[in-house]
Amino acid sequence: MDFSWTEDQIAFRQILRDFSKKELLPNYMKWDREEKFPFDIWGKLGTLGVTGLRVHEQYNGSSASCITTGIAAEEIGKGDFNAAYAVILNGLIGEILQEFASERIKEEWLKPMASGNCLLGIAITEPGAGSDAANLQTKAAKDGNSYILSGEKSGISFAKVAHGFVVFAKTSPDEGARGVSAFMVPRDSEGLEIQSYHDMGNVPIGRGSIFLNDVCIPGDYLIGEENKGFYQVMNGFDLSRVLIALQCLGAAEQTLEETIEHVKGRHAFGRPLAKFEGVQFPIAEHHTWLEMAKWLCYRTLWLRDKGLPHTKEASMCKWMGPYLAREAIHECLLLNGHYAYTKEMPIEQRLRDVIGLEIGDGTAQTQKIVIARELIGKEFKPY
């Protein structure tokens, strides 16, 4: 067993830690209030090589390992939760496009995405298909050398701002997961309409619904093989689930660090709050839980880097990371007293943001179904 980081990973972490403190943390609340995604920051993250971590150099990426990608999710999550989500989502999309997309998509979409010049979203969820993702109704019909897409996608991150979307649609409508294909759909396609949401958290990522009204896309905008879309993306989720956990844990670690400073300086009953066991112990407990979850995440990424099975572990990270982060941030809010309940401090925003990722990319219940399926056996699946 070896828990050490490489020298490159230590240096990369320090660069991101400094960037997070200097460029992200001071603006975290501002971007939430302005309700807009900071594109200039996306470009700067591109120059740091963070927008194409899982993409080959050939396509402007940095060919980073999964562990190094995890470091980015955690460190950027400390500074700005939403910038971290963009890094994670585009990490997932980068992997899918690199592995399965046509050369045309790689040139037109993957390269600019990996260099931080374009932002992509992924559209699976529909009004009638959330946890039961394979039940989607959006259709893609072949028409000569093109596909015609029609249907509605809901809850899509970056709907408001992304330049294009990886859209999942049925090419064999009578089949379940075996009838789903993936397509690259440019935002400016004729027949594509977007409706934005007013979310409680993750505000800068601008979620919304996407309406596909007979949108025509070229045949080589099909990603991978027809009817294999569902299985292609599922493997990518085993990465994004761990990264989301680290993003949430990063936000919680930052909050705990700020809270430790607060309780050292704030006095009650004639001494610093930090002197009271009732204040020390929750800090010690949450630190323990966050560390425990973090190491499960890095072990899972290590398994993925080694090509070893890690689906169950990824689901363990996905339900436990956001849950423990939310608990820690909540406790920190209480330890900071009434000022932390105002919008003058970032803690309430972190709480709102982390709750979103308890749902996005799959709820705790759906993760536990995956874990139980492996532990107890497929024959006991609830569906």
Ligand SMILES: Cc1cc2nc3c(=O)[nH]c(=O)nc-3n(C[C@H](O)[C@H](O)[C@H](O)COP(=O)(O)OP(=O)(O)OC[C@H]3O[C@@H](n4cnc5c(N)ncnc54)[C@H](O)[C@@H]3O)c2cc1C
């Ligand atoms: C911040 C955020 C970002 C998102 N980004 C995207 C995105 O970019 N692209 C995209 O495609 N989607 C996105 N989503 C949508 C997300 O993937 C879905 O919301 C999620 O999969 C759950 O689906 P649902 O909301 O329809 O809930 P439902 O499926 O209706 O579930 C409702 C509740 O029932 C529970 N439940 C369902 N089935 C079972 C079961 N068998 N056993 C026990 N409990 C069950 C669920 O756990 C949940 O608590 C995002 C959502 C959020 C909040």
